Amino acid sequence: MKWVFDMSSSTKQDILDAAEVLFAEHGFGDTSLRAITTKANVNLAAVNYHFGSKKQLIQDVLKRYLDVMMPEVDKQISVLMSNSSTPSMHQAFSVLVEPLLLLNRERPQGTSIFVRLLGRGYSESQGHLRKYIMHHWGDVLGRFVHVIKLADPELAPSELFWRLHFAIGTFVFTMASSKALSDISAADYQQQVDIEGIIHRLIPYISAGTAAPVAASVSTIKTTPTLDIA
Amino acid sequence: MKWVFDMSSSTKQDILDAAEVLFAEHGFGDTSLRAITTKANVNLAAVNYHFGSKKQLIQDVLKRYLDVMMPEVDKQISVLMSNSSTPSMHQAFSVLVEPLLLLNRERPQGTSIFVRLLGRGYSESQGHLRKYIMHHWGDVLGRFVHVIKLADPELAPSELFWRLHFAIGTFVFTMASSKALSDISAADYQQQVDIEGIIHRLIPYISAGTAAPVAASVSTIKTTPTLDIA
DNA sequence: AAATAATTCAAACGCCCGCTTGAATTTTCT
DNA sequence: AGAAAATTCAAGCGGGCGTTTGAATTATTT
Numbered sequence: 001m002k003w004v005f006d007m008s009s010s011t012k013q014d015i016l017d018a019a020e021v022l023f024a025e026h027g028f029g030d031t032s033l034r035a036i037t038t039k040a041n042v043n044l045a046a047v048n049y050h051f052g053s054k055k056q057l058i059q060d061v062l063k064r065y066l067d068v069m070m071p072e073v074d075k076q077i078s079v080l081m082s083n084s085s086t087p088s089m090h091q092a093f094s095v096l097v098e099p100l101l102l103l104n105r106e107r108p109q110g111t112s113i114f115v116r117l118l119g120r121g122y123s124e125s126q127g128h129l130r131k132y133i134m135h136h137w138g139d140v141l142g143r144f145v146h147v148i149k150l151a152d153p154e155l156a157p158s159e160l161f162w163r164l165h166f167a168i169g170t171f172v173f174t175m176a177s178s179k180a181l182s183d184i185s186a187a188d189y190q191q192q193v194d195i196e197g198i199i200h201r202l203i204p205y206i207s208a209g210t211a212a213p214v215a216a217s218v219s220t221i222k223t224t225p226t227l228d229i230a
Numbered sequence: 231m232k233w234v235f236d237m238s239s240s241t242k243q244d245i246l247d248a249a250e251v252l253f254a255e256h257g258f259g260d261t262s263l264r265a266i267t268t269k270a271n272v273n274l275a276a277v278n279y280h281f282g283s284k285k286q287l288i289q290d291v292l293k294r295y296l297d298v299m300m301p302e303v304d305k306q307i308s309v310l311m312s313n314s315s316t317p318s319m320h321q322a323f324s325v326l327v328e329p330l331l332l333l334n335r336e337r338p339q340g341t342s343i344f345v346r347l348l349g350r351g352y353s354e355s356q357g358h359l360r361k362y363i364m365h366h367w368g369d370v371l372g373r374f375v376h377v378i379k380l381a382d383p384e385l386a387p388s389e390l391f392w393r394l395h396f397a398i399g400t401f402v403f404t405m406a407s408s409k410a411l412s413d414i415s416a417a418d419y420q421q422q423v424d425i426e427g428i429i430h431r432l433i434p435y436i437s438a439g440t441a442a443p444v445a446a447s448v449s450t451i452k453t454t455p456t457l458d459i460a
Numbered sequence: 461a462a463a464t465a466a467t468t469c470a471a472a473c474g475c476c477c478g479c480t481t482g483a484a485t486t487t488t489c490t
Numbered sequence: 491a492g493a494a495a496a497t498t499c500a501a502g503c504g505g506g507c508g509t510t511t512g513a514a515t516t517a518t519t520t
Contacts, residue, residue, distance in 0.1 A: 011467080011468085027259070029259050030259055032506070043467095043468055043469055043470085044470090044509095045468075045470090046467085046469090047509095049466095049467070049468080053508080053509085054509090119403060122407050122410070123403070123407050123410075124257070126410070127413075127414075158415065158421050161415065161418070161419065162411070162415070163431075163435055165403075165404065165407070165411055166400050166404060166431075166432065169399055169402065169407075170396045170399045170400045170403070170439075172399065172403050173395075173396075173398065173399025173400070174395065174399050176399075177352065177395065181392070188388075188391070189388035189391065191388050198392075201392050202396065203445065204442045204443060204445045207442065208438045208441070208442030209400075209436065209438050209439030209442075211438070212434045212437065212438030212439075213434060213438075214434065241498085263479085264478090273498055273499055274478095274479090274499090274500095275481090275498075276497085276499090277478090278478080279496095280497095283479080284478065
């Protein structure tokens with residue numbers, strides 16, 4: 001009998017390490033167990049022995065990151081709230097910076113891998129991932145949403161819902177193309193940009209987007225006068 | 231067998247139409263040729279006969295949309311520029327609204343399918359799709375970037391580069407998850423949201439994000455948790 | 461050291477995939 | 491109408507997939 005949380009076996013760790021890289025690169029559906037076990041130098045059957053199924057392996061890969069990141073998010077929220085009861089939108093989203101960089105310290109490319117996995121899970125798992133996160137980390141996410149609401153109390157809940165997912169999309173796509181984008185940035189603008197640099201470019205964009213005025217109506221472009229950000 | 235009404239050879243069109251719907255529902259990798267040909271009431275081999283391969287079928291689906299969308303983008307840019315030589319960022323991005331909605335009028339789920347195909351080509355096929363688009367529609371895209379620059383002449387080219395890709399990411403992820411997001415929106419906020427609604431929620435977010443003030447520096451969060459722009 | 465449990469292993473199973481084949485059929489051309 | 495070209499068709503190919511199996515091996519317990 002094998003315990004779920006027994007991490008003494010290096011085989012299990014090796015599988016997780018290999019799987020997360022391949023999942024982030026090619027997606028869940030296009031990453032075979034054979035590719036994972038080959039990269040991990042492990043027998044094919046080991047995945048089903050240790051994880052039961054491919055589906056469970058995917059969930060365990062994400063679980064490992066969430067267990068590191070979410071407590072740090074909780075901590076950063078506490079730090080922010082102890083300093084200010086009326087945070088700016090920029091401050092609100094900045095509580096995510098340290099938790100994201102923590103993943104990068106945990107393992108190479110950790111931030112990029114996690115965010116890409118998050119994106120894959122959102123668009124490929126029929127909402128299963130969202131339910132898992134809400135069940136296990138719903139309270140922390142609730143605190144985060146609360147901070148965002150403090151930063152812009154005028155924002156309607158439904159509008160906030162959409163904009164937070166816009167923010168996720170910005171993150172996911174940017175991380176998925178981070179290497180290509182960094183290369184172009186270096187070649188065309190002589191600007192070396194690492195993960196930390198990308199995150200600090202993302203925060204102002206996401207903050208301003210989330211705090212943007214809501215469109216007045218669903219009418220045509222011509223009628224809308226210049227509504228700009230102050 | 232002789233038909234009373236000769237529908238001529240609509241096999242190719244039937245395949246394209248069926249493929250689009252299934253691509254939108256299940257994604258490209260998880261849509262088999264057998265599912266497509268079954269839905270289209272067509273023989274399995276017809277796909278390879280008319281398109282050569284599944285990959286070419288996907289490209290042909292995308293090509294059909296580009297041929298409809300890009301001329302409309304060009305037209306909308308002309309309309310905007312004839313009305314104002316100093317467009318707002320909101321107006322600049324709004325030139326995409328009508329072209330995107332045009333795709334949805336052309337075919338069911340057209341907008342979603344197109345944007346998702348765009349996202350695939352961006353992160354997958356080694357820039358092959360990107361080269362195709364730049365070769366065939368590079369001039370229109372160049373005009374679009376010019377309009378964005380008019381909306382915010384202060385924005386440094388390298389920063390504009392990043393933010394335009396942030397914008398693409400927001401669009402791609404949102405469209406890729408549009409069904410899931412719409413379902414949640416309907417369940418949690420009793421708000422029915424279609425593609426048009428999503429687009430009109432995206433434009434203010436992207437506009438504000440792209441026009442956001444640039445972060446002062448890339449300093450560490452730990453030292454100054456209250457770092458803010460204003 | 462023997463017994464027991466945990467793990468690894470090679471091999472295979474059944475399934476679905478994209479794609480091909482060659483003959484049958486329909487359409488087009490002369 | 492008859493030849494030629496285009497299209498449709500049923501059948502099957504090779505291959506990769508997730509998963510299972512039962513034996514071999516290693517680790518743990520008694």
